[in-house]
Amino acid sequence: MGENDDSDIIEHHVEEEMEKKAGVRGLSSPRLDSLSPSEREGHSSTQSSHRLLAYSDALISIIATVMILPVAHTKVEDNEELRESVQLLLTTKIAVYLMTFLIVTVAWAAHIRLFQVIAHIDDCLALLNLACMMLITFLPYTFSLMATFPENVLGILLFCGCVMVIGVIQSVIVLYAFSRPFLLNEQIQISENLTYYKHHILQVIMRVPIMCFFASIFSFIFFQLSYVLLAIIIFLPYISQSLKWCRSKAIGQVEETPDSMLFYTYLPNEPLSKERVEAFSDGVYAIVATLLILDICEDNVPDPAVVQKQFGGSLVAALQAYGPEYLAYFGSFATVGLLWFVHHSLFLHVTKTTRFMGLLNTFSLAFVGGLPLAYQLTHEFPRNSQNELEAIQISCVIVFFAGIFQLSIWVVALYNEQETLHPYVWYGGREHVFMLAKLALYPCVALGTFFLSCILSKFSTSIFHLMEITVPFAFLVLRLLVRIGLALLRFIFCPNRSDLTTVVDDEADETRVPFNAVVT
């Protein structure tokens, strides 16, 4: 492809330019002069880090969703009430899933920060990163050991051990990159206080392994304290940030550290590589969408002997028993696919991702992860049972929260639209209403289905299936619907509106008001 050729040539040109620059700087900077010729030759191996990061994102997204599998494979019995079994699940496996998701995304955010500082890689960094990945993929297992045996020291030790080694590897990566400044981000490369940056970054990175070290020591003495320490590690940035915010509100002054502001600040509006947020989300959506087909492919191919014996050789009859599973698969694939579609549309118009948006995105993805299971449950119980109704309501709640967190990403982005959004979707931009309709469709539909299934509990299954079938078509004609709404508006020239679009538009006004108030 012509385009690919170009981009690749550009990539290589970048390398060459980097080399030249590094060479020029080498003449002035004593650091580079001290390099041996063979070390300086090493430049030729400088590579764009794009693919390494894509691979890391793929690995991390798989690992983040892996703990949903034990939840998925827990059999819910027909005879007991769903409420009880769900409570049982909630207390253990779902909690483990959510915590693992959170821990892995914290590791992922740390990885993003690291590679926002390091813009180019070489073979050595690529191999160090793979070692780091190997340990990150082991984290969920150590965490689930810790959750299953909360009073055993081993789980804590393994978890802390992994985190410490990850921290040490990341420090080595930072030291290595700062010893070859041509690998660094341009902004840092041209900065005067390279050493200050190095110390600041190392300090932030080493904070976590050091706290883990203490946690692992305390585990021998008083293991409850270890858990407190570990919780502090995970929530540290949020705690310190909210403390800072409180202090700044109380004292009334805002601290500005202009040069160190860019990296490792843990401010809610610290930039987070948009490309990587997309790649990670794509990975999670792709795995979640295929979760059910993985099980179907493995478990639902009937045994020829069984078919012969139980169904008189009729494969159709044998497969009919699996009917609900196929339905659940297609339903969950469609829902996850459409949620991805909304996410894709949203991020098409996002020009800068901030940490806070990333956090909301994580919440949305955590709910998406539970979706296939909820869908699977809806088909597992006898028709019109209390269990079925509850399974459908749980599905609606999950879809609602997945959608509402996507919507909130947009609301947060609008709060600072000049920086984070494309003018098309600014308040009053020509795509604004359409975008809002897209984002609001799933939460509204889920809410509607939820309440309808409460009122018309007899028809809950039909309502749910109707929802599954109509939503894709609603997305297909959404632009038309919005356009009709806007045309009607223009035609009527007055604010009393009557259709879907305008309901949505009113909502927008409502959500806008507090933000306008805050801004002004």
Add this chain to the structure above:
Amino acid sequence: MGENDDSDIIEHHVEEEMEKKAGVRGLSSPRLDSLSPSEREGHSSTQSSHRLLAYSDALISIIATVMILPVAHTKVEDNEELRESVQLLLTTKIAVYLMTFLIVTVAWAAHIRLFQVIAHIDDCLALLNLACMMLITFLPYTFSLMATFPENVLGILLFCGCVMVIGVIQSVIVLYAFSRPFLLNEQIQISENLTYYKHHILQVIMRVPIMCFFASIFSFIFFQLSYVLLAIIIFLPYISQSLKWCRSKAIGQVEETPDSMLFYTYLPNEPLSKERVEAFSDGVYAIVATLLILDICEDNVPDPAVVQKQFGGSLVAALQAYGPEYLAYFGSFATVGLLWFVHHSLFLHVTKTTRFMGLLNTFSLAFVGGLPLAYQLTHEFPRNSQNELEAIQISCVIVFFAGIFQLSIWVVALYNEQETLHPYVWYGGREHVFMLAKLALYPCVALGTFFLSCILSKFSTSIFHLMEITVPFAFLVLRLLVRIGLALLRFIFCPNRSDLTTVVDDEADETRVPFNAVVT
């Protein structure tokens, strides 16, 4: 990030330019004049297809590797000989895995071709593509039904039904895109014979569903014929291409269809989007690397009650039983990670991917998929048993083939190096020898381990573990090793070479000779 901002702004600028162009063409072309204003307004929703394709690649790579799970979860009994159980596996599940992999990659290649023609998407195309993906992800299941019940019509019907619907959706996508030419590839957009392209592409796409239609009809009459037809569908491009090649050799003339050459030609040097080959490979490598940890997370967290009863409450003792599984995980993660690293290094220097390179890449990936299982087997048998030896040898064979197919991608690329490779790695370029050493390391080591384990069968496990541990370090110091080799060469100034690099270099000369002979 500044970079992201820029690229996004560029993307949006592209959209605006596209709109302008389409608008200008709209004045001259009757096709666009006939569009209603609302349809032309639709331009504003034109989007870069990058993320849609990344998501599709992620889905397809998961689906391609899914049939390895039934293989993975087949328990190999300790008391019977591995040879027998492997033969049992080989005949059924492994064959299903390999065939599914092939079928899914064929669907993936068709998807690439389609989106090389369509460069931009809108919401409607994104939704159609999701529908297409849903059916592609269902293909492995229908195929495994077909394989389990070869004489039952249902499997064939389901498979053919899926393929037909996929074909119809793809045709709709093509028709939709040609009705809005601003969505098309620039080369096609500026081409004179748009209608010719449309008919050519539709013809190629519809060929498959039509043949499937006949296959499904024949399945009622004489189902063996259906299988022949399906096999023809999968291998059709290769068969027709080799027939064409034979004819051109026999008659001595080469047909050139300059304008239609670019798309849907099925020539071995037809370009295949490099970005997508990378994304698909990343997906497969990521899933394969984490296959074992998925099982570990799900199955190897011991039950507290069991630990209390069987191990006297000692978690360490309970976990020791799983020791081999951890070892297998780390070993396979490292090997898959390093094979990814080699793949990454190779594609960094590839500027254009051809269909033939894509095919070799598929073969390499299919072997990579089997690697975790082979590694898992190596630790499942009692020490120094015949089974263990064979498991180790199978692992070596798999690693060897995964590596050798990567090497062959490079050899094929060298055959046409002016077009496909960056000058750095051309024959004689400064990275040439280093690249060759990287690509040859795994095949050489695997071959060495294989023969060593044949000779010193008593120490096979130690040799295998030694190999696992040393290879990552060999990659770390590979540049140094190559440099020492080259320095020695320069020092000696004569062709009798004595170390690793030169052995590798000789190999390069050997592989070069026939190709040079062909070229000249």
